[in-house]
Amino acid sequence: MSHSRPMPRIISLAALVLALGMAACVQKAPPELVQAVESLDRELTAAQGAEFAPEEYAKFVEHWTAVRGRMLAEPDVIRLPWEPNRLVADLLKVQEQGVLAVSTATQRREAEHQHAESRLTQLEERLQTFTGNLDTMGGRVVLGRRPVETELLAKQARSFFEQGQFARSQQASQQAAKLLDHQIERLGTELGRYADERRVTAWRxxxxxxxxxxxxxxxxxxxxxxxxxxxxxxxxGKAVASYPVSLGYNGILEKRYQGDGATPEGQYRIVRKRDRGDTKFYRALLLDYPNSQDRRRFQQARAVGALPPKASIGGQIEIHGGESRALSETLGCVQLENRQIDALFDLIEEGAPVTIVGALGLSNAVSLALAELEQTEEG
Incomplete structure (x- = not known):
């Protein structure tokens, strides 16, 4: 008796296995989805995601690296039809993280861009005002190299900004702004007497x-x-002539000792008219500096240690002509053009009084410049 009846069941089972095998598919990531994530990766690099969205960027990179590693290590993983495509799900998650990171980085970068631009624009406007007023009052020597350092910092801030390095641009702008504040404060200390009512009244x-x-x-x-x-x-008692003059290289300051480049202030007399051949400055009017008041101030300053140890009071202050600006700027004198000193020689006699003052009124060039600079201080 034959036992061939189970064969159909075996065949059916084999067919089922074959059908399932044919229905199963290789787990792969859609190329367009991979390309979208790769594009987000490039966008994040361009948007400086690591700087402007560090947390979001780190999550994206971590998950994207892990998924990409799986794609390379398991290129042909088989899944059954009813099993979810976990690779696609993970890629969609990475894409979502990338979109968030790009959006965050872009917004923060734009905010940083605007902030850096605002600070830089404000700095450059302040610097322009500062430079103009500084030249008006002749205060560059008072500040030494600080104005140059400030200008270099401002140029550095502009360079960083144009390179997209907004944080460094803001840092340089802030340093330059602080330098400006310090210089304005220094100018106020050194030149505040030009805005001092008591001092101006004394000059008048x-x-x-x-x-x-x-x-x-x-x-x-x-x-x-x-x-x-x-x-x-x-x-x-009436003004009959007026001439523009140049002062010593530190002429805007009150003279304290020989070699400080400052032009003295006070009431003097012309003790000698030096004609051509008698002076290296074409023609000159020699003043009786130092007078008794100058000597008294000098001794008082020395007594309180306000002068260099070997400082002397100096002398030979003149009103003179001559074409050499550099020569006059080392001495603290008052210089005119040759044709003007010629005219002055014809008007003035020896013994005539010469009064040198800081200003003729409170609204003078120095006080007005100081007031404008103080309004620009950041505080």
Whole structure:
């Protein structure tokens, strides 16, 4: 008796296995999805994701690296139809993280860009105002190399900004702004007397005395305003001539000792008219600096240790001509053009008073420049 009945069942089982095998598929990632994630990776690099969205960027990189590793290590993993494609799910998750990272980095980078641009623009405007006023008041020497250092920092901030290095640009802008604040404070300390009502009143009184002298003596007298860089000639109490002048390289300051480059302030007399051949400055009017007040101030400053140990009071302060600006700027004198000193020689006699003051009024070039600079301080 034959036992061939189980054969159909065996065949059916084999067919089922074959069918399932044919229905199963290789687990692969859709190329367009992989390309989308790769594109996000490039966008994040361009958006400086590591800098502007470090947490989001780190998550994206970590998961993207893991998924990419699986794709390379298991290129032909078989899954059954009812099993989810975990690779696609993971790629979609990575894509979602990438979109978030790109969005975050882009927004933060734009905010940083705007902040850096705002600080840089403000700095450059302040620097332009500062430079113009500094030259107006002649205060560069007071500050030494600080103005140059500030300009270099501003250029560095601009360079960083144009390179997209916004954090470094802001840092350089902040350093330059602090330098500006320190310089404005220093200028206020050194030149604040130009805005001091008591000091300006004293200067005006000195000028009034000189003008009165010219009226009473029916003779010429000289007034020099350092803030205005101007020399005025008075005769019979009235201004009859006015000339622009150059001062010492530190002329805007009050003279303290020989070699400081400052032009003295006070009431002097012309003790000698030096004609051509008698001076290296074409023609010159020698003043009686130092006078008794200058000596008293010098001794007081020395007594409190406000002068260099070997400082001397100096002398030979002149109103002179000559074409050499560099030569006059080492001495603290008052310089005119040759044709102007010629005219002055014809107007002035030996013994005539010469009054040199910081300014003729409170609204002078130096005080106005200081006020404008103080308004730009960041505080």
């Amino acid at each position: 009184h000195m000028v009034a005395q000189t003008v009165t002298w010219s009226r009473h003596h029916h003779s010429a007298a000289i007034v020099v305003s350092k803030a205005d860089r101007r020399l005025f000639v008075y005769r019979n």
